[in-house]
Amino acid sequence: xxxxxxxxxxxxxxxxxxxxxxxxxxxxxxxxxxxxxxxxxxxxxxxxxxxxx
Numbered sequence: 842x843x844x845x846x847x848x849x850x851x852x853x854x855x856x857x858x859x860x861x862x863x864x865x866x867x868x869x870x871x872x873x874x875x876x877x878x879x880x881x882x883x884x885x886x887x888x889x890x891x892x893x894x
Contacts, residue, residue: 850879 857871 850882853878 853875857875861868861871
């Protein structure tokens with residue numbers, strides 16, 4: 842399941858990078874949002890086992 846988390850964070854990083862290039866003043870919000878989402882994904886990956894039994 843780590844692949845899905847890495848894929849989501851990679852797609853999110855690309856999208857936020859494009860938004861930052863278009864709207865540079867959103868950098869503060871984009872970085873904050875990215876860190877919150879990345880942290881949640883890391884916690885879910887640590888505490889929840891998504892693998893089949």
